[in-house]
Amino acid sequence: MTSSSPPPALAHSAGVAHAHKGDGDVLRCLVCDIRNRSLCSSMDEEGLAALAHSSRQLQLPPGTTIVEEGEPALAFFNVTGGTVKLFKSLPDGRRQITGFADAGQFLGLSTAQTYSFGAETVDNVRLCRFLRPQLETLLSDYPTFERRLLAAVTDKLAEAQEQMLLLGRKTAREKVATFLLDRMRAYHLTMGHTRQEVENLASVPMTRVDIADYLGLTIETVSRTISAFRRSHLIASAENHRIRILSVATLLTIASGQKPD
Amino acid sequence: MTSSSPPPALAHSAGVAHAHKGDGDVLRCLVCDIRNRSLCSSMDEEGLAALAHSSRQLQLPPGTTIVEEGEPALAFFNVTGGTVKLFKSLPDGRRQITGFADAGQFLGLSTAQTYSFGAETVDNVRLCRFLRPQLETLLSDYPTFERRLLAAVTDKLAEAQEQMLLLGRKTAREKVATFLLDRMRAYHLTMGHTRQEVENLASVPMTRVDIADYLGLTIETVSRTISAFRRSHLIASAENHRIRILSVATLLTIASGQKPD
DNA sequence: ACACGGACTTGATCTAAATCAAGGTTGCAT
DNA sequence: ATGCAACCTTGATTTAGATCAAGTCCGTGT
Incomplete structure (x- = not known):
């Protein structure tokens, strides 16, 4: 009975799977390996201790609901591992x-x-949860943190506008090309450019249903388009839900709305 | 030669049409009639003086470019009258x-x-322009202003997500219904619920081309859909680029994805 | 090894909205 | 008043992507 059908578990009820006491380890944020790639990079050592104190770390299996549309907005989250999907x-x-x-x-x-x-885990996800009052205190106490959050939301807004362009005006082919390149960029970011071997790999942990719901398409169209790219040797499958991009240049051309196959 | 074909004028070059010296009147922001409905509502009297000092007021005719995609991001704007379109x-x-x-x-x-x-005026627009360094100073000096901006950007992000749902998953009919209701809400907001007569009016100063580019449709589909709504007596034309909504309830039902005409 | 179930692929057909193609309206400039 | 140009509407036809309909693949548990 490790992971059966009806997606269960609400993240903000009391005793969630693998919840770690935030007050136990002041070091948690200090030693966090993705801290430089997140909001937390705005914090000095004292701030990091405050962050650790204000948050709890959660580890959640695939298909877990994190927030539900319409439910009271009690918490704010920072993803430290895995992938979460947001939806309406x-x-x-x-x-x-x-x-x-x-x-x-x-x-x-x-x-x-x-x-x-709503928000739900795609794969195994680690995240830090901040309850609202605690987040507000942090914002007031650490102006650099607030400034960083403002910048992060501004970036998200720019991303959203890019996605509106995709949803409103791109063809299926252009949408899928854009998606694959975005996933490659995301993978590079989380891998921190460490290895040469990682080059041109995209991590695609989500199902075709999720991809379709992200791109405003059906699963059949997503599948057909990916197959067509594979047949044209623009991409190839790799192990572990990954895709190797064989021609970034061509995919970029397609993604930006110029014809080539 | 008041307003000929090729849409001209860049807003942040030196001597823009009707630019008012910000340092002249300390009262400008204090007496601004839409201040309570904007970011500026976070400011006390002293803050309002600082705002007036940090900004310039511009008055721009329809079809004027305010910002251009790819150009240096030198300024931030607050719209005080009229309608601006943002696009990619x-x-x-x-x-x-x-x-x-x-x-x-x-x-x-x-x-x-x-x-x-990019951003361009739809009709006659009044706006306040803040250059970047001045905005940053304001954010640092007035924490309530920064908090208010964070809230405003967060709201814009939620709006953007709603629009992604529209673009990716709604039918033409649902898109147009949503748009008309949004325009009604926008009109009510700027009119401040003053008059009963204003009830159920939507202000639609933009062309069919703009509406189509906003909803991810063609002008023909927008036109046909509006005509169909008119034929079904859900809406009626009103003077001055306005539309009267005859059945808000029905339009709401349609906008949220349930069938009825 | 095998079979069950979920995820994915591929093919055939259908349809909502796009495209193509005329007109009709409206408002401004002369 | 009249003519022009931009904007809008309506109709006929086409098409990209959806829907319908089988399969295939793959991982997990027995």
Whole structure:
């Protein structure tokens, strides 16, 4: 009974799977390996201790609900490992994934009382949870942290605008090319440019359903388009839900709306 | 030769049309009639003086470029009257309007060196321009202002996610219904609920081309859909680029993805 | 080894919206 | 008043991507 059908577990109920006491280790944030790639990079040593104190670390299996659309917006999260999907839905079940949050990204900011979106883990995810009052205290106490958050939200907004261009005006082919390049960039970011072998690899832990709901397509169209790219030797499958991009240049051309195959 | 064909004028070159010296009147922001509906509501009297000192007021005719995609991000703007369109384009000219900024909305935030989007006036627009260094000073000097900006950007992000749902998953009919209701809400906001007569009016100063580029449709589909709504007596035309919404409830039902005409 | 279930692929057909193609309206400039 | 140009509407036809319909692949548990 390790991982059966109905996606269970709400992240902000009391005793969540593998919740670590934040007050135990002041070092947690100090030794966090992705800290330089996240909001937390704005903090000095004292600030990092405050962060560790204000947050709890969670480890969640695939398919776990993190936040639910319409529920009280009680917490803010920083993803430290794995991939989370954010989405909005229509009453009849149509769903739009508005973004994937990989390690280093935040989620859960809300001005309203309730979340205007849902969030669910794609694979095994580690994240730090900040309850609202604690986040507010941090923002007030550490102006550099607040400034960094403002910059991060501004970046997310620019990303969202790029995605609107994709959803409103790109063809299926252009959408999928853009997606693969984005996943390659995301993978490079989380791997920190460490190895040459990682080059041109994209990590694609999500299902075709998720990709389709992200690109405003059906799973069949996503599948066909990926197959076509594979047949044209623009990409090749790699182990572990990864895709090797054989011609970044061609894919870039396609993604930006110029014809070539 | 008041307003001929090729859309001219860059807003941040020295002597822009009707630029008012910011340092002249300390009262400008104090007496601003939309201040309570904007970022500026976070400021006390002293702050308002600082705002007036840090900004310049511009008055621009329809079709004026405010910011250009790829140009250095030198300024931040607060719209105090009229409507601005924000957009991104593909090399072949396909365009996606990512939002309309009405009175009280800001635009021009950027973390990068250059703007990732363009902005152009839809009708006669009044706006306050803050150069980057001046904005940064304001943020540092007035924490409540920075907090308010963070909230405003967070709201814009939620709006963007809603628009992604529209672009990726809604039908033409649902898109247009959503748009009309949004325009009604925008009109109510800028009119401040003053009059009963204003009820159920939507202000639509933009062309069909703009609406189509905002909804991810063609002008023909937008036109046909609006005509169909008119034929079904869900809406009616009103003077001055306005539309009267005859059945808000029905339009809401359609916008949220349930069938009814 | 095998079989079950979820995820993916591929093919055939359908359709919502795009494209192509005329007109009709409206407002401004002369 | 009249003519022009931009904007909008409506109709006919086409098409990209959706839907419908089988399979295939792959990982896990027995």
